[in-house]
Amino acid sequence: MPGINQVAQLAGVSTATVSRALSGNGHVSETTRHRVRAAARELGYVVSSNASSLATGRMRNIGVVIPFLNRWYFGAVLEGAEQALLRHGYDLTLYNLSGGEDQRTSVFEDFLLRKRVDAVIAISLELTGSEVERLLTINKPIVGVGGSIAGVRTLSIDDGAVAQLATEHLLALGHRTIGFIGGNRQSEMDFHVPSQRRGGFIAALADAGLTADPELFQSADFTIPGGYAAAKQLFGNPRKRPTAVFAASDEMAIGAILAARDLGLSVPDDVSIIGVDDHELAEFFGLTSIAQFPALQGEMAVDILMDQLHPDHTAHASSNTPLPFELIVRSSTSRPKS
């Protein structure tokens, strides 16, 4: 495990020069730079990021806090962020909060404060005021993805607009009795997203002169089984079976497709279904969906952080662009039969 001074010796220069040559900070003549690099390679030298961090105060590491791992959206954001970070030479340390409240506390009170990370990305998390404040006072930038956090720069699609677009698609096809599968109380807590999607749904209905019917609302937990159960309720209603359903996530929408099949209803002939996300399985199920681009969101979060961390880093125009989303029409929606 060679140290910087061994490299210095081999190259016949001082450690200061080695540091400059390798890090690119400060001027070093071409020739010395080469000698140093050669020496470093020969010895297989790699800087100790600890020593380096201790000296500079930069960790080259960012913390990502996430509520679960096994939900497609989270994984996709994480993957996007990871790629972008690697490209910048940063590490990603992961904090998964699925372990409950105690774990959350320890992550925020201990782990994140250990000065290990330069900044944090919070995915679909509603941070409390004190959690935010704590991080900000020790000067750790935060950016949120998917969900809004008071006082924090957050990247998220306009959930209201997304829901409105989805609903309009159904309306435009001629549907008038439209069911809605949204989040339940549990998911509202941290996501906050469901209620905005519900809002957009109601707004679109109102624009079309319709009023939302409470009988057509179901809530679920954003999973396939959850969507399945909710959809069965909707489709089973003999008096008011919807001809279309808007599910606030593709996973729930897929559950709804399966529920329809099990009830002998044909999609889209008997019932149209639309979701949100463009989940990796959406195409397989022929699901019409409003795509959002989670990997891109993860990357953007990283870009923003890099801007803040290295003020020179050429700011991407993306910085203040509203996030893209897009209606992708597949085979799960059509005009109502009758």
Added chain:
Amino acid sequence: MPGINQVAQLAGVSTATVSRALSGNGHVSETTRHRVRAAARELGYVVSSNASSLATGRMRNIGVVIPFLNRWYFGAVLEGAEQALLRHGYDLTLYNLSGGEDQRTSVFEDFLLRKRVDAVIAISLELTGSEVERLLTINKPIVGVGGSIAGVRTLSIDDGAVAQLATEHLLALGHRTIGFIGGNRQSEMDFHVPSQRRGGFIAALADAGLTADPELFQSADFTIPGGYAAAKQLFGNPRKRPTAVFAASDEMAIGAILAARDLGLSVPDDVSIIGVDDHELAEFFGLTSIAQFPALQGEMAVDILMDQLHPDHTAHASSNTPLPFELIVRSSTSRPKS
């Protein structure tokens, strides 16, 4: 951002004492310990892990290398490892190799060598000899999960035995024409698991006096769509439609269930299907499966590492126990109809 010396001052002791009191190494009287703790709390002091690491050589951080994020098994292992690490006060830094060969190189040649991690966990990865050697020579323990790596302690179920058990279940129900959906070349590269599962399948057949029929083999990529396509091939064969299928993963098995439905075949009346993993959706689909316990595997990997890192840490008996797996019979398998 108070430092250790501020705490020392406030508590009226030396920094050494503060260090001892807070870390629990070395003896400190009860009263001083209390004073120190109080002072630390009052100032909101948190150790700088960099400084601490630099001084001790311990990072309290372990690297996890994983091929993808959005595959249930990986996420589950990761989640198990994460929980266990948090409990030990360790951070987890994530390296996701889905970015291709260059990324893999940079992870192994740069990132992991920066002395940021105390050890690494490789999930379903076939490390090359030089990758292993590199890490071992700089004294970083490695443990593998799910897949075997030459020269490295690896945690993985006996894939041959698992496949054998699954096949025997089908055989015992009376099936004689059994299809197999395994991995394709792509997945064999890093997983290595598929071929063992195929081996177990063939062995079980042989034990029953049957010989494997090449027409009944299909390969796929471990995803639902992949399993779906493979199953369609199997079920579509008019001459030799299997009465049962063993899929080497639950995701593929679920694809097979959907394929059967689409062909108008009833599961299990017309065809029985069994998978491996006990995926989170297995229950929802009524899928009979051989469960393995990925979260547990992640935890065990952590335990092993902790033993190696802190030799005193009471070794869990689990250390050399073969990993558990278990047949879970649901509604996707039954006797063949005829």
Added chain:
DNA sequence: GTGAAAGCGCTAACAG
């Protein structure tokens, strides 16, 4: 352009 030297904040002997 390059070197000397002073830390970065903590821990670990070594004394006492």
Added chain:
DNA sequence: CTGTTAGCGCTTTCAC
């Protein structure tokens, strides 16, 4: 049981 004192390996003024 507690204080003193060297570093851990690198970066960064400040001189030259």
